[in-house]
Amino acid sequence: MEILEKGDAEFYFxxxxxxxxxxxxxxxxxxxxxxxxESEAVRKFVDDGDYLAYDFSSLTRGPQSLIREIIRQRKKxxxxxxxxxxLESVLLAGAGCVDRIDVGFLGFGPYIAxxxxxGEVKVYDWSNGSITYRLIAxxxxxxxxxxxxxxxxxxxxxxxxxxxxxPFTGKPVxxxxxxxxxxxxxxxxxxxxxxxxxVYGPTVATLETAMASKKVIISAERIVETIEFRKEPNxxxxxxxxxxxxxxxxxxxYPGGTQGYYEMxxxxxxMLSSIxxxxxMQRYLEEYIYSVDSHEEFLEKRIGVRKLKELVRxxxxxxxxx
Amino acid sequence: MSYTDVxxxxxxxxxxxxxxxxxxxxxxxxxxxxxxAERLYTPNITQVFEFGAIGPQSRTxxxxxxMGGPQNTYRSLQWCSMGLAFSxxxxxxxxxxxxxxxQIDKYGNINSTMIGDDYERPKVRFPGSGGxxxxxxxxxxxxxxxxxxxxxxxxxxxxxxxxxxxxDGKTREEYGLPKGTGPWRVITSKAMFDFDEETKxxxxxxxxxxxxxxxxxxxxxxxxxIADDIKVLEPPTEEELRILRDxxxxxRLVIGK
Numbered sequence: 212m213e214i215l216e217k218g219d220a221e222f223y224f225x226x227x228x229x230x231x232x233x234x235x236x237x238x239x240x241x242x243x244x245x246x247x248x249e250s251e252a253v254r255k256f257v258d259d260g261d262y263l264a265y266d267f268s269s270l271t272r273g274p275q276s277l278i279r280e281i282i283r284q285r286k287k288x289x290x291x292x293x294x295x296x297x298l299e300s301v302l303l304a305g306a307g308c309v310d311r312i313d314v315g316f317l318g319f320g321p322y323i324a325x326x327x328x329x330g331e332v333k334v335y336d337w338s339n340g341s342i343t344y345r346l347i348a349x350x351x352x353x354x355x356x357x358x359x360x361x362x363x364x365x366x367x368x369x370x371x372x373x374x375x376x377x378p379f380t381g382k383p384v385x386x387x388x389x390x391x392x393x394x395x396x397x398x399x400x401x402x403x404x405x406x407x408x409x410v411y412g413p414t415v416a417t418l419e420t421a422m423a424s425k426k427v428i429i430s431a432e433r434i435v436e437t438i439e440f441r442k443e444p445n446x447x448x449x450x451x452x453x454x455x456x457x458x459x460x461x462x463x464x465y466p467g468g469t470q471g472y473y474e475m476x477x478x479x480x481x482m483l484s485s486i487x488x489x490x491x492m493q494r495y496l497e498e499y500i501y502s503v504d505s506h507e508e509f510l511e512k513r514i515g516v517r518k519l520k521e522l523v524r525x526x527x528x529x530x531x532x533x
Numbered sequence: 534m535s536y537t538d539v540x541x542x543x544x545x546x547x548x549x550x551x552x553x554x555x556x557x558x559x560x561x562x563x564x565x566x567x568x569x570a571e572r573l574y575t576p577n578i579t580q581v582f583e584f585g586a587i588g589p590q591s592r593t594x595x596x597x598x599x600m601g602g603p604q605n606t607y608r609s610l611q612w613c614s615m616g617l618a619f620s621x622x623x624x625x626x627x628x629x630x631x632x633x634x635x636q637i638d639k640y641g642n643i644n645s646t647m648i649g650d651d652y653e654r655p656k657v658r659f660p661g662s663g664g665x666x667x668x669x670x671x672x673x674x675x676x677x678x679x680x681x682x683x684x685x686x687x688x689x690x691x692x693x694x695x696x697x698x699x700x701d702g703k704t705r706e707e708y709g710l711p712k713g714t715g716p717w718r719v720i721t722s723k724a725m726f727d728f729d730e731e732t733k734x735x736x737x738x739x740x741x742x743x744x745x746x747x748x749x750x751x752x753x754x755x756x757x758x759i760a761d762d763i764k765v766l767e768p769p770t771e772e773e774l775r776i777l778r779d780x781x782x783x784x785r786l787v788i789g790k
Contacts, residue, residue, distance in 0.1 A: 268601060270602065271600070271601040315663060317658070317659075324659070325658075328656070328657075334661075338667060339619075343614075343615045344619075347616050358623070362709045363705050365694070366646070366662055366695070374709060383709030385709070412601065412606060412612055413584045413606060413614075415584050415614060468602055470602065471603075528603035531612070
């Protein structure tokens with residue numbers, strides 16, 4: 212196959228045979244209780260230098276208690292997959308956890324923009340679709356996936372994609388390298404102690420992200436009995452053998468919302484997204500993350516029952532979410 | 534009745550959509566366009582969102598920031614994955630796409646990534662493609678909505694995030710993009726453009742009431758083709774403004790003050 216054009220970015224990649232071997236040897240198929248708290252899960256399964264992926268967004272069903280724990284444990288040199296993201300990249304960059312960002316959507320605001328302008332974090336431009344297709348390839352166990360986006364743009368040139376002549380049609384087509392993250396963190400509405408999990412609402416790439424990743428941490432609003440999955444097997448998004456850790460995290464997506472549970476905290480969100488200066492970011496991180504020991508302490512001492520009650524009251528739309 | 538530039542653009546865009554079609558809706562202004570169109574002109578349009586909501590009957594008032602949340606995905610026909618949402622578009626099921634842009638060039642290439650000469654050290658950095666690249670690559674007709682400022686209309690974008698008709702001398706089909714797709718209309722705070730069939734250069738087809746062709750062209754960094762018959766864009770109607778202000782965006786988060 213003739214290579215017509217080549218993007219010049221480095222990209223995170225794993226040979227599908229290496230991934231298969233990892234799955235064979237390291238993915239746990241035992242029905243064992245994987246319940247642990249954020250601190251233990253992140254200590255065990257997030258390493259410095261890991262490629263980190265997460266699912267949904269900081270507005271909705273994002274794994275924010277796990278993001279905060281990664282920051283609290285001062286993980287370093289992460290490469291993150293910002294496929295559909297708003298503030299995770301801002302916080303992780305502010306805390307100095309991140310060196311590199313694969314961009315679908317970088318995240319909001321002048322703070323993260325300046326980190327890129329100063330060269331403090333390196334970005335690789337892809338798009339939400341191409342990164343999602345890469346995860347799909349990673350989940351399928353194939354080395355790349357053909358697609359018809361990125362072509363004819365500078366985004367292509369700054370990505371790690373290739374353009375080749377498609378042997379079937381003779382037309383140019385883009386090839387996206389598979390993406391197999393080291394670790395995925397995913398917030399869900401319901402999981403059992405083994406890691407079976409389901410989400411309600413749109414999924415972005417919940418299953419693909421979990422399936423493609425070497426290590427998977429699930430946080431869940433509610434822990435349910437396994438029989439709940441067997442009663443409605445259509446609803447199971449993630450089967451237990453993809454999962455390494457299950458964290459019971461009520462309000463785990465705060466300041467974002469979780470469908471059927473609570474709305475996002477718009478005020479907190481606005482405050483966070485309007486941070487411009489380094490000292491304001493460091494003050495935020497100190498107050499909301501470093502100075503508390505756990506998600507529970509964060510909710511109790513920094514947010515409070517009154518605010519949480521208000522967010523629960525606002526979540527009145529339940530159709531489709533239970 | 535006075536109105537903002539954003540209200541003007543939203544109304545023009547809403548009038549362009551067709552009923553019984555599908556539209557890929559991006560974050561922010563396009564959401565408001567789709568809501569207005571649904572209320573007034575295209576009750577049977579199916580909205581598609583990248584995070585995996587198909588055909589929601591979104592609740593109003595529109596709340597900025599709750600894109601994938603219950604308000605905007607209310608009473609959807611289907612909830613699915615992002616891979617599937619984009620695949621609907623890649624397979625040809627999506628008629629219209631709607632995008633904003635920081636810069637546009639005469640072939641409709643758009644930039645939402647960075648301003649400056651040096652990619653490694655941009656003067657200004659934006660969020661990047663998001664799903665914009667896919668919308669511009671896959672939808673049959675892409676509508677671009679942007680403020681009319683000289684610095685935004687450039688000979689060549691500092692960075693081409695999403696494809697137009699021709700880039701660096703090659704057509705989009707030559708690059709392998711799906712046949713028969715591409716930017717279809719550009720709506721600005723001053724005018725509306727399509728693209729010349731032969732040259733694929735942006736062509737001025739209508740101007741805002743009270744403006745001349747020169748008013749529009751002098752505020753551009755390149756010279757568009759000028760259509761023989763220049764139409765006048767009707768201002769927002771009272772009904773459009775009432776629905777926008779009272780029902781869809783009472784906090785004026787998108788439409789402005």
